[in-house]
Amino acid sequence: MKKLMNDSRYVVEEMIEGYVKAHPDYIRQLPENDRSLVTTKETREGKVGVLIGGGSGHEPGFLGYVGQGMADGVAVGNIFASPSPDPILEVTKAIDKGAGVAYLYGNYAGDIMNFGMAAEMADLEEDIRVETAIASDDVASAPKEEKEKRRGIAGEFFIYKAAGAAADFGYDLDEVVRVAKKANENTRSMGVGLSPCALPQTGEPSFEIGEGEMEIGLGHHGEPGIEKGPLQTADRVADRLVNDILEDITISKGDRVAVLVNGLGSTPLMEQYIVFRRVEQILSEKGIEIYRSYVGNYITSLEMGGLSVTLMKLDDELAKTIDHPVDCPMFVQK
Amino acid sequence: MKKLMNDSRYVVEEMIEGYVKAHPDYIRQLPENDRSLVTTKETREGKVGVLIGGGSGHEPGFLGYVGQGMADGVAVGNIFASPSPDPILEVTKAIDKGAGVAYLYGNYAGDIMNFGMAAEMADLEEDIRVETAIASDDVASAPKEEKEKRRGIAGEFFIYKAAGAAADFGYDLDEVVRVAKKANENTRSMGVGLSPCALPQTGEPSFEIGEGEMEIGLGHHGEPGIEKGPLQTADRVADRLVNDILEDITISKGDRVAVLVNGLGSTPLMEQYIVFRRVEQILSEKGIEIYRSYVGNYITSLEMGGLSVTLMKLDDELAKTIDHPVDCPMFVQK
Numbered sequence: 001m002k003k004l005m006n007d008s009r010y011v012v013e014e015m016i017e018g019y020v021k022a023h024p025d026y027i028r029q030l031p032e033n034d035r036s037l038v039t040t041k042e043t044r045e046g047k048v049g050v051l052i053g054g055g056s057g058h059e060p061g062f063l064g065y066v067g068q069g070m071a072d073g074v075a076v077g078n079i080f081a082s083p084s085p086d087p088i089l090e091v092t093k094a095i096d097k098g099a100g101v102a103y104l105y106g107n108y109a110g111d112i113m114n115f116g117m118a119a120e121m122a123d124l125e126e127d128i129r130v131e132t133a134i135a136s137d138d139v140a141s142a143p144k145e146e147k148e149k150r151r152g153i154a155g156e157f158f159i160y161k162a163a164g165a166a167a168d169f170g171y172d173l174d175e176v177v178r179v180a181k182k183a184n185e186n187t188r189s190m191g192v193g194l195s196p197c198a199l200p201q202t203g204e205p206s207f208e209i210g211e212g213e214m215e216i217g218l219g220h221h222g223e224p225g226i227e228k229g230p231l232q233t234a235d236r237v238a239d240r241l242v243n244d245i246l247e248d249i250t251i252s253k254g255d256r257v258a259v260l261v262n263g264l265g266s267t268p269l270m271e272q273y274i275v276f277r278r279v280e281q282i283l284s285e286k287g288i289e290i291y292r293s294y295v296g297n298y299i300t301s302l303e304m305g306g307l308s309v310t311l312m313k314l315d316d317e318l319a320k321t322i323d324h325p326v327d328c329p330m331f332v333q334k
Numbered sequence: 335m336k337k338l339m340n341d342s343r344y345v346v347e348e349m350i351e352g353y354v355k356a357h358p359d360y361i362r363q364l365p366e367n368d369r370s371l372v373t374t375k376e377t378r379e380g381k382v383g384v385l386i387g388g389g390s391g392h393e394p395g396f397l398g399y400v401g402q403g404m405a406d407g408v409a410v411g412n413i414f415a416s417p418s419p420d421p422i423l424e425v426t427k428a429i430d431k432g433a434g435v436a437y438l439y440g441n442y443a444g445d446i447m448n449f450g451m452a453a454e455m456a457d458l459e460e461d462i463r464v465e466t467a468i469a470s471d472d473v474a475s476a477p478k479e480e481k482e483k484r485r486g487i488a489g490e491f492f493i494y495k496a497a498g499a500a501a502d503f504g505y506d507l508d509e510v511v512r513v514a515k516k517a518n519e520n521t522r523s524m525g526v527g528l529s530p531c532a533l534p535q536t537g538e539p540s541f542e543i544g545e546g547e548m549e550i551g552l553g554h555h556g557e558p559g560i561e562k563g564p565l566q567t568a569d570r571v572a573d574r575l576v577n578d579i580l581e582d583i584t585i586s587k588g589d590r591v592a593v594l595v596n597g598l599g600s601t602p603l604m605e606q607y608i609v610f611r612r613v614e615q616i617l618s619e620k621g622i623e624i625y626r627s628y629v630g631n632y633i634t635s636l637e638m639g640g641l642s643v644t645l646m647k648l649d650d651e652l653a654k655t656i657d658h659p660v661d662c663p664m665f666v667q668k
Contacts, residue, residue, distance in 0.1 A: 002528045002529060002546070002548070002565055002639060003605060004526075004528070004568040004571060004601065004605040004606075004608060004609055004641065005567070005568050005605060005608055006567045006568050006569050006608065011604060011608065012604075014568075014607075014608045014611050015603075015604045015607045015608055015611075016607075017611050018607035018608055018609070018610040018611030018612075018614070018629075019607050019610075019629075021610065021611060021614040021627075022593075022607065022610050022614070022627040022629050023627065056604065057602070057604065059602065059603035059604055059607075060603060064603075192338075194336045194338070195336060211336075212336070214336070231336055233339070233340045234338040234339050234340050234348075235340050237338060259356075265600065265602060266599065266600035266637045267338065267637070268391070268393065268599060268634065268636045268637055269349075269393035269394060269398075269634070269664075270345060270346075270349045270390065270391065270393055270636070271337060271338040271339060272338075273348075273349045273350075273352035273353050273356065273393075274338060274339055274340065274345065274348045274349055274352055275338055275352070276352040276353075276355065276356050277348050277349075277351045277352030277355060278352075280352070280355040280356070293355075293356040293357065295352075295353075295356050296664070297631070300602065300603070302602045302604070303600045303601070303602055303639075305336060305637075307338065327668050330603075330630070332666035332667060332668055333666060334661050334666055334668070
């Protein structure tokens with residue numbers, strides 16, 4: 001796969017450099033680690049700091065979601081790899097304004113280890129209280145009874161948005177993390193992969209898939225899904241994804257949901273809206289109210305082909321977080 | 335190429351249906367043509383109506399740019415094909431509030447014919463005054479002396495933003511079109527193509543390109559570029575694109591520009607920011623001030639691989655249009 005890059009070893013550094021130069025009013029690097037980015041709008045005294053992070057290659061996740069109404073800072077890892085504890089700790093120190101810091105990330109072993117170490121260092125060395133909410137929205141990645149084993153995928157967007165809003169509302173650390181965990185409990189995603197991406201270092205495809213095939217439940221680093229089969233129509237794909245979600249979480253007539261149709265990289269908006277069309281039909285037939293819809297590339301996997309559908313079941317508190325305005329370089333909501 | 339669709343004949347209809355269902359607070363269809371979309375925020379009495387349009391497959395262009403601060407309505411064509419006069423006329427009637435309507439579109443024969451016919455019908459049948467500004471920002475598509483023959487590509491985004499702001503400022507029709515034309519005069523784009531897209535109807539690639547090759551100056555429907563050669567580094571590609579722009583328009587030390595690095599579809603944000611990094615270096619070395627930067631998929635060509643660089647030279651009036659807030663389903667600026 002062709003890449004516009006200079007040296008595959010420095011793609012993350014060069015991306016960050018370009019990103020900071022493109023949006024100097026929004027984002028700045030911290031002095032010790034060039035993988036530590038924080039909002040230029042100083043975190044308010046007494047506001048809980050919201051820290052997100054994870055591997056690169058998911059842009060606009062995660063660095064694109066630092067700004068007003070979402071995260072205060074991000075620690076950036078290598079492509080599809082967790083950031084190390086040092087940048088996480090540096091961001092933690094920068095965004096702690098006396099109220100502690102909420103760590104939000106997807107359920108991956110490397111992230112759990114590195115964010116866990118950083119949290120311990122923040123406590124022991126800096127006396128900063130850290131609490132954590134881990135996203136595990138991918139229905140396909142473990143059985144219903146073991147939600148805590150599931151991967152975090154596109155639903156992370158809703159979880160970060162909910163926590164960012166809660167922190168802005170002035171909630172304390174326990175409350176921010178409670179909201180983030182509730183958002184995660186209420187969020188389910190199911191994806192379909194059509195074509196692989198390639199790591200810049202190797203140029204090798206992230207998974208194998210035949211012409212005319214699709215893979216249901218594929219992870220966003222190319223982790224195996226639950227079923228490979230012939231490519232179906234957009235409507236049948238939407239039926240399958242929404243059906244699997246609704247078998248996993250009870251969403252009933254009259255309930256409200258936020259919907260995210262998330263492109264994985266190379267799938268055009270046209271196809272994403274065609275899939276959304278069917279998602280809306282299904283929910284409408286069931287009397288489930290769509291409170292707000294997001295369609296686009298929110299958490300990607302480089303140039304992977306495919307998309308996911310995410311539903312977050314809303315109560316009044318989560319609906320309020322969804323309505324909260326956001327001003328980030330890669331996502332603005334009025 | 336794999337597509338998430340139902341029937342290739344109805345991809346545009348189904349996309350529009352999904353789009354309107356996803357953003358009912360923003361956009362609605364008019365009764366006579368399902369390709370006629372207007373903002374739900376009623377156009378102010380006495381405000382110039384701003385009408386954009388063109389083929390589908392360029393999402394978020396063009397339907398994504400209907401909303402406050404940009405266009406009042408859009409006429410949607412088939413994939414890579416102009417809309418017919420009927421939807422254009424219907425939108426014209428809906429958004430005319432006594433001050434006339436500005437038509438903005440790219441320089442393609444089909445668009446010129448169809449928008450021209452609609453303008454004539456608006457005048458003769460409805461007594462609505464229409465004036466037109468045609469985008470022709472693609473440096474590669476004709477020599478400097480014949481700018482009026484050039485194609486419109488990603489720079490259309492700046493031209494629509496400038497005109498939308500001018501209309502919001504309360505400028506009259508002549509003034510809105512003057513600003514749009516000035517924006518076009520001051521805007522230059524250069525693109526590079528790495529991989530083709532495929533039309534849903536045929537599945538055939540839009541152009542041929544070898545492994546390890548790139549094509550400089552490729553049009554955004556796959557029109558031939560000016561040079562095919564081996565894929566170069568991101569920095570050398572940026573050098574070439576910016577150099578060709580700066581040979582075409584005088585932008586001097588102390589001048590201000592708006593920059594757009596526009597992904598064509600499947601090129602990840604990571605690569606777009608790596609290219610932006612070098613664009614910023616070049617401009618900075620020349621003492622050219624970047625007033626505002628946009629990086630992302632603003633006007634695409636389905637899943638085409640590659641990107642373009644656009645510079646718009648700013649005077650105070652154009653800078654003010656760039657700062658103007660926008661609230662559209664696919665683009666929000668605070």
